[in-house]
Amino acid sequence: MSSSETVETISRLIVELKPEVAEKVKGEARLQSEIGLTSVEIIDLVIAAEDEFEIEIPDDDTGELMDATVMDLARKVETLVHG
Amino acid sequence: MSSAPEIPLTLPDILARASETCGNRGLIFVDEDERRFTWTEIEAQAQRVAAGFQNLDGKPGDRVAIVCQGLRPLVTSFFGAVLAGLYPSILPTPINRRRLQGYLAHIGSIVRVAEPRFVVVDEDVELVGEPLMKEAGLEGTACAVRHDELIAASGRFDPYKPDPDEIAVIQFTSGSTSSPRGVVLPHRCIVANVQAIVERLEVAPGDVGGGWLPMYHDMGLIGNLLGATARSIDLVLTTPFNFLRRPRRWLDVMERHNVSITAGPNVSYRHLLERGEPLGRDLGSWRVAIIGAEPVDAELLAAFTETFGRVGFPRSGFMPAYGLAEVGLMVTGVRAQEEYQTVDVDREALEGEGIARPPSDGSNRVRIVSCGVPVRETSVRIVDEHGEQVADGRIGEISIAGSSVMREYFNDSQATAETLRDGWLMTGDLGYTQDEQLFVTGRKKELIIFDGRNYYPQDIERAVHGLELVRPGSVVAFGTSNGRSEGVVVVAAPRNPQHTEGIDERVRAVVSETLNLPVLDVILLESGRIPRTTSGKLCRGRCRDLYEEGKLA
Numbered sequence: 007m008s009s010s011e012t013v014e015t016i017s018r019l020i021v022e023l024k025p026e027v028a029e030k031v032k033g034e035a036r037l038q039s040e041i042g043l044t045s046v047e048i049i050d051l052v053i054a055a056e057d058e059f060e061i062e063i064p065d066d067d068t069g070e071l072m073d074a075t076v077m078d079l080a081r082k083v084e085t086l087v088h089g
Numbered sequence: 090m091s092s093a094p095e096i097p098l099t100l101p102d103i104l105a106r107a108s109e110t111c112g113n114r115g116l117i118f119v120d121e122d123e124r125r126f127t128w129t130e131i132e133a134q135a136q137r138v139a140a141g142f143q144n145l146d147g148k149p150g151d152r153v154a155i156v157c158q159g160l161r162p163l164v165t166s167f168f169g170a171v172l173a174g175l176y177p178s179i180l181p182t183p184i185n186r187r188r189l190q191g192y193l194a195h196i197g198s199i200v201r202v203a204e205p206r207f208v209v210v211d212e213d214v215e216l217v218g219e220p221l222m223k224e225a226g227l228e229g230t231a232c233a234v235r236h237d238e239l240i241a242a243s244g245r246f247d248p249y250k251p252d253p254d255e256i257a258v259i260q261f262t263s264g265s266t267s268s269p270r271g272v273v274l275p276h277r278c279i280v281a282n283v284q285a286i287v288e289r290l291e292v293a294p295g296d297v298g299g300g301w302l303p304m305y306h307d308m309g310l311i312g313n314l315l316g317a318t319a320r321s322i323d324l325v326l327t328t329p330f331n332f333l334r335r336p337r338r339w340l341d342v343m344e345r346h347n348v349s350i351t352a353g354p355n356v357s358y359r360h361l362l363e364r365g366e367p368l369g370r371d372l373g374s375w376r377v378a379i380i381g382a383e384p385v386d387a388e389l390l391a392a393f394t395e396t397f398g399r400v401g402f403p404r405s406g407f408m409p410a411y412g413l414a415e416v417g418l419m420v421t422g423v424r425a426q427e428e429y430q431t432v433d434v435d436r437e438a439l440e441g442e443g444i445a446r447p448p449s450d451g452s453n454r455v456r457i458v459s460c461g462v463p464v465r466e467t468s469v470r471i472v473d474e475h476g477e478q479v480a481d482g483r484i485g486e487i488s489i490a491g492s493s494v495m496r497e498y499f500n501d502s503q504a505t506a507e508t509l510r511d512g513w514l515m516t517g518d519l520g521y522t523q524d525e526q527l528f529v530t531g532r533k534k535e536l537i538i539f540d541g542r543n544y545y546p547q548d549i550e551r552a553v554h555g556l557e558l559v560r561p562g563s564v565v566a567f568g569t570s571n572g573r574s575e576g577v578v579v580v581a582a583p584r585n586p587q588h589t590e591g592i593d594e595r596v597r598a599v600v601s602e603t604l605n606l607p608v609l610d611v612i613l614l615e616s617g618r619i620p621r622t623t624s625g626k627l628c629r630g631r632c633r634d635l636y637e638e639g640k641l642a
Contacts, residue, residue, distance in 0.1 A: 026576070026609070040597070042576060042607035044540040045184060046356055049333040053364055065334060072185045073605075 012080040019054045020076070023047055033077045041076075048072055055079065061086040096284075098253040099276040100171045100315070103283070107321035108132035114294075116317075117325045118160045119342050128321050131165060138169025140246035141239030142207065145232070149174030149249055151206035152259065156196070156221065158182050158213035160326055162236035163304055164314065166209045169239070171257060174249035178203050178259045178271065179305040182214045184330070189217065191605040195542070197224025199261050199269040202500065208233045253277040259499050260307060262414045262543070271499030272414045282417030282493035283315045285464035290350060290377055290408070291425040292316065297374070298324040299348035301332030301339065301357065308382060311418040312352045332357070336364040344370055352379035355386045362393050373401030377425055381410040383538075384529050385458040387431045404428050411460035411529055415514055417493045421469060421527045423461035430459045432528070443484040445521050445528065459526045467491035470513065471522055484521045486533050488513040535629050537568035539575055539606055544568075546629055552603040553579055558592050560584045563616040567633040569609065576609025580632055580641065582616035589613050612641055 017031045020041065030041045037043045043051065052068050055061075063071075063082065071079055097103045107128035115127035142153070153170040155177055157163035163179065170177035180199060183192040200208070200221050208231060210218040218233030225231075251257070257276040261269055298317045302309035317324035325346045332339050340361065342348070358380060361367070375397075380390070390407050398404065407429045410422035423429050434445040436453040448454040463469050470478050471485040479485045494514045497505040508515055517536070520529040537544045549566035553559055563582035568575045579596050583589045593611045600608050620631040635641040 036601075038540075039601040039605055039607050042609060046333055046360070046540075049330075050360070050364070053334070053336075065330075068334060069185050069330075070187060073188060 009080060009084060012083055013076055015058060016051075016055060016076055016080050016083070019051060019058060023050055023054065031076065033080075034075050036073050036075050037071070037079070038073045045072060051079075055083055059083050059087055097319075098280055099251050100168075100257050100279065101249075101251065103280065103315070103318050104128070104132050104135065104168055104172070107318045111321040114321055114323045116160070116164065117323060117346065119325060119327045120331050121159070121161065125323070126161065128318065131168065134165045134240075135168035135172055136246045137240050137243045138165050138236070139172035139249075140243035141234075141241075142169060142173040142175055143247055144242045144244050145207070145234065145239075147173055147175055147206060149251070150256075151175045152203050153177045154200055154203055154205040154208045154221075155179045156182055156208060156214055156217060157211040157236060158328075159211050159236075160304070160328070162209075162211040166236055166239070167304070167310075167314075170209075172246075172249065174251055174255070175206075176256050176259050178205070178261055179310060180261065181303065181305050183217060186214075186216070189220065193217070193220050193224045197221055199271075200225035200227065202269050202271055203259060203261070204500075205231050207231065209236055209239065210234075211236045251276055253280070256496075258310075260310070260414050261305070268504075268545075270501060270504055273496045273499050274417060275496055278493045278495065279311065279315070279417050280319075281466060281491075282419060282464075283311060283319045285466065285493065286312060286316050286419050287319050289419065289422045289425065289464050290316070290379075292320045292322065292350070294320065294322060296320070296322050296349045296376070297347055298322060298350045299339075299343050299346070300324060300326045300352070301329055302353060303329050307412070307414040307418045308352050308379075312379065333360060336360055337366050340365045340367060340370060340372070343372060343375065347374035349374045349376040350379075351375070351377070352381075354382040355380065355389055358393050359386075359389055362389070362396060367397055367400050370400045372397065375402050375406060377408050378402070378406050379408045379410050379422065381412060381422075381460070384531065385409045385460070387456040387458050390429060390431075390458065409458045409460050411487075411518075411520075411527055413516060413518075415495045415508070415516070416467070416489055416491070417495075419464050420467055420489055421461045421463050423459065430526075431456050432459070432523075433457075439484070439530065445482045445484065445523070445530075457528045457530065460520075460529055461527065462525045463491075463527075467493065469522065469527055471520065472513075476510065479521075481523050482521055484519055484530055487516045487518045487520045487527070487529070489516060490514070535567065537566070537575065537577055539568075539577065544577075544604060544606060548604060549577065549579065549600055549606070552599050553581055553596055556592070556595050556599055558584055558588065558595060560616055563619055563627075565619060565627045565629055565632050567629045567636070569633060569637060577606060578610045578612065578633070578636055579608055580612045580614055580619055580636075582619060583613055586615055610636075612636070614641075 013033045021028045111128035115125045153175045155166045253276045258274045259271040300313035405428045412419040433454045435448040436455045438444045468490045519531045546566040550564045553564045560582040565580040596611045597608045620628040
C-alpha cells in the first residue's frame, strides 16, 4: 500500500468518527490542535486503524500520537504493516 | 488498635475503619498485577508515606501536589498526606512525555495557585517534578520528592487527628487555564458527601466497584476511591488511558471480578457500547452505572440498556446523577433500583421562554433525563437572575445548600464571593425541578469545555485580539455543541473590511498555539454586525444562538 493510500484510509476513518471535521482533514493537519479531535477520539481512531489494518499499535506510540499529524499516524501504520 | 467512632467524621477515621473491617478486601490494580492491596495494607503504607512527610518536616496545613502515574503510589501518597494533616491535591500526569510544553503551562498554573510544600511524583513521571515547580515559580520553597523516597525517608509515624472542620483536600476543578480554582473541602464536608453517595447507591459489603476515571477528577477520587473506602469494598481500578485503549479488556475485567458499580460520563459508556463488544459476556453482577458530569444523553441510555441488557445489565442499572466538585461530588441521583426517567418537552418553550412544558402536537421536542432527587442533607433550589426561587418547571440557575458544600476556593476570595451567596452555592448550571426531581438543561456560565478541559471565552478572545488584522474589541468566542462533542467558534471583525485574506488561518493558529485548542469555525463580520447588548457589550449567547440557527454570516 502506498503512503497516499494509507493517508486516504486514515482520513476516511477520521471522517467516519467525526463528520463535522471533514473539511479540515489533510495529511499535514494535526489531529488535536488543528483537526479538533479530542484525546478520546484520537484513541478511538487508533483502535479503528488497528482494526482496519489488522495491526497493533503499542501504547507508548499511542501517547505520542496524541497531537501527531495524519501523516505521522500513516507512517506509524506503515512501519507496522510492513514491519 | 484504637476503635474508630461510630460515625466517622474525618478521612483518617474512614480509612481506619476500612482497615479494621475489610477482611481481605481492597484495591485491585488491573494494569499492575491484579493482586489485592487490602485496605489494611493501604493504611499501613499510607502511614509510612505520612511518616516520610513528617521526616521531611512536613507540617499540618502544608499543601501537597500529587503527580503519579501509578495508582498504587498515587493512592498511598494521597492517604499519606491526609494522615499527616497535609492538604493533598491530585493533578493530571502528561499524556505525551515528549511534548510537555502545554502540560507544564496548564498544570503549572494550578501548582502556582496551590503553592505546595511538596510535589510528589513517581518513577514514570519523575521528569515533570522540577519543571512544574519552575513553571509555578516555586523553586526554593517547594520540593519535588519521589514516592519511594518518601517511604525510604520514613521513621516513626506520629498520628495526626484532624478536627472535622479542618481542610481534608483541595480539589482543583478542571478550571480555566488562566485561573484554576481549588475547591476547599473540610473533612466534615467530604465525609458527608461520601456517606450520602454510598447511601444513595445502597452499597453493600458484597459490591465491587470498577473504576476507570482519573483520580484528579471528583468522580474518580470521591466517588470511586473514597466511596469504596467508606464501605471497605473491593475496587477494581484501571487508568483512563487503558480503559479507552482496551475497552474489551475492561469488560473482561468486569466479568472476572463481578464488578457491580461503575461511574462515568456519557463518553465512557458510549465507548463501551461502540467498542466493547459486549455480546456473549456475562455482566449480570453489574447493578449500578452512575452517569453524570454533563447533561445525560437519553439516546445513549436507551441504546446501552438495550444492548447490555442482553448480557445482564438491569433496566434499573443507570443512575443519572448531577454533581460538582464544589460539593465533593454528588447533589442528586436517581435512587438505586429505580429506573431512570426521561421527559419530552417543547423545544421552543424551553429555549425561548425557559419553561419545560409538554410538546404541542407535531412541535419540535427535546428529551431530557431526570437526574433524580437530592441526596441526604442536601437541598436544591432553582433561582432567577435576581436570586429569587422560581416555580417547578421554570428554568433557572441551580443552587445548592447542605452539609457538603465547600468552604471556599483556595486563596480566591473574589471567586468565593461570586459563588457562595447566603449559604447557597451558585453552580452556573441551568435546570428546572419537577416534584423534587432535577432536570439539567445547560450551562449559564459561558464556559467552553473541550477534551475535559475548561476554557473561558475571554482567554480565547484575548489571544485573537493580539492579531493585527483583527479589530480590537470586536472578537467573540463561544462553544457550540452537536450533542456529541463541543467545538469553538470565533467571530471577529477585520480591521480593514477589504483585508480578510488569511485571517481565518491566523485565528486558528493563534488559538491553537496559545491554548492548544482547535477552532471549529471562524466567522468574519463587520464590527457593527456582531450582536451586542444595548450597552454595547458583546453578546456571546446571542452569537451562539444565531450561529446554531445558521443565521450568523
